[in-house]
Amino acid sequence: xxxxxxxxxxxxxxxxYRPVSERIYDFGEVEQTLHREDRKLQASRCMDCGIPFxxxxxxxxxxxxxxxxxxxxxxxxxxxxxxxxxxxxxxxxGRICPAPCxxxxxxxxxxxxxxxxxxxxxxxxxxFNEGLIKAQAPAHRxxxxxxxxxxxxxxxxxxxxxxxxxxxxxxxxxxxSVGGLxxxxxxxxxxxxxxxxxxxxxxxxxxxxxxxxxEIGKDIPGSRLLADYDAVCIAIGAGHPRNIDPxxxxxxxxxxxxxxxxxxxxxxMEEELTxxxxxxxxxxxxxxIGGGDT
Ligand code: SF4
Numbered sequence: 518x519x520x521x522x523x524x525x526x527x528x529x530x531x532x533x534y535r536p537v538s539e540r541i542y543d544f545g546e547v548e549q550t551l552h553r554e555d556r557k558l559q560a561s562r563c564m565d566c567g568i569p570f571x572x573x574x575x576x577x578x579x580x581x582x583x584x585x586x587x588x589x590x591x592x593x594x595x596x597x598x599x600x601x602x603x604x605x606x607x608x609x610x611g612r613i614c615p616a617p618c619x620x621x622x623x624x625x626x627x628x629x630x631x632x633x634x635x636x637x638x639x640x641x642x643x644x645f646n647e648g649l650i651k652a653q654a655p656a657h658r659x660x661x662x663x664x665x666x667x668x669x670x671x672x673x674x675x676x677x678x679x680x681x682x683x684x685x686x687x688x689x690x691x692x693x694s695v696g697g698l699x700x701x702x703x704x705x706x707x708x709x710x711x712x713x714x715x716x717x718x719x720x721x722x723x724x725x726x727x728x729x730x731x732e733i734g735k736d737i738p739g740s741r742l743l744a745d746y747d748a749v750c751i752a753i754g755a756g757h758p759r760n761i762d763p764x765x766x767x768x769x770x771x772x773x774x775x776x777x778x779x780x781x782x783x784x785x786m787e788e789e790l791t792x793x794x795x796x797x798x799x800x801x802x803x804x805x806i807g808g809g810d811t
Contacts, residue, residue, distance in 0.1 A: 520589065523561035529629035530559060544705045544785055548612070548635075556639045559632045560588035566623045571633060574621030577604045581618060581633055588636055597644035600637065605674040606716060608645070609699060611638025612708050615810065645715060652722035659683040664746040666733050669697020672752035673716070676725050679750070686725045687746075691732035693788050697754055700786075701779040702811070710786065761806070772796055774811045 532549040534540070540547055551559065563585035571581045580599055587596035600607045614634055622630035644650045661684045665676045668690035680686045694700055696713045721727065733739055742749055758773040760766075777796050783789070 520561045524564050524624055527558050527562055532635055546709050547706045557589050560585040560636050562631045570621040571618040574617040579603050593643045594649050596640045597649055605677050607637045608641035608712055652719050654723045655681055655683040657683050661747040663748045664742050665750045667752040668695040669754050670699055675750050675752055680723055680725050688727045689731045689733055690729045695727050701782045
């Protein structure tokens with residue numbers, strides 16, 4: 518903990534969004550990044566609590582106090598190493614996580630919490646820009662083969678962990694491109710596709726094989742997978758939407774959010790549409806039911 522009084526003297530400062538006048542001309546990420554010196558000051562607000570509730574609040578158990586201190590000291594290399602101990606892809610979570618860590622931050626009892634999520638994204642950006650994130654192929658191969666079904670964040674993380682243990686890993690993906698929810702569910706303005714692609718490049722360099730447009734149970738029977746591989750990891754996500762059934766549910770123009778979002782992503786990637794009907798909100802009044810991230 519480099520500056521024990523920073524939480525009393527430095528206010529929370531968020532990077533904020535790009536101006537609307539600029540954003541309307543592209544589909545790029547809207548969140549900006551802070552200057553490195555500002556980011557260090559933000560990290561210095563971490564109080565290094567005796568009981569780090571932020572770490573408990575994080576589903577991954579990220580070690581916030583440790584890497585906040587490293588950001589403050591400008592040791593980005595060590596910061597990304599500590600982050601990677603608990604999180605394969607802090608570049609994804611740093612952009613799209615709802616940040617329960619910040620809700621758990623002790624500082625938030627009487628002040629604005631530490632900008633943990635933004636700090637997490639900042640560490641990965643510095644690390645990628647400075648070439649600190651490299652492929653880590655295993656030194657030895659075990660000779661065992663593992664099939665991972667699904668290439669979303671869970672499938673990618675499982676594949677990386679298994680590959681680093683030395684197993685031969687093949688990831689099967691039914692869609693045209695790798696990424697699952699990251700690529701087809703989350704719009705570009707929150708998570709740009711090149712952020713997924715640079716991780717994909719790393720995973721391929723580490724030796725993971727990706728087989729897209731291959732649906733297990735349809736293109737390849739599950740029995741063949743079980744015969745050909747020593748283990749199978751199912752990471753197919755929760756693709757079925759939760760329906761409601763009020764009167765009028767069968768009227769035209771009612772869609773599940775994921776059908777709309779994945780179609781928009783397919784359009785932007787100039788991929789063939791998988792949903793038979795083109796959904797357009799142009800010149801329409803739209804009612805959204807549900808106030809979550811989706
Ligand atoms: S923003 Fe990062 S540190 Fe916070 S809860 Fe999400 S993954 Fe964990």
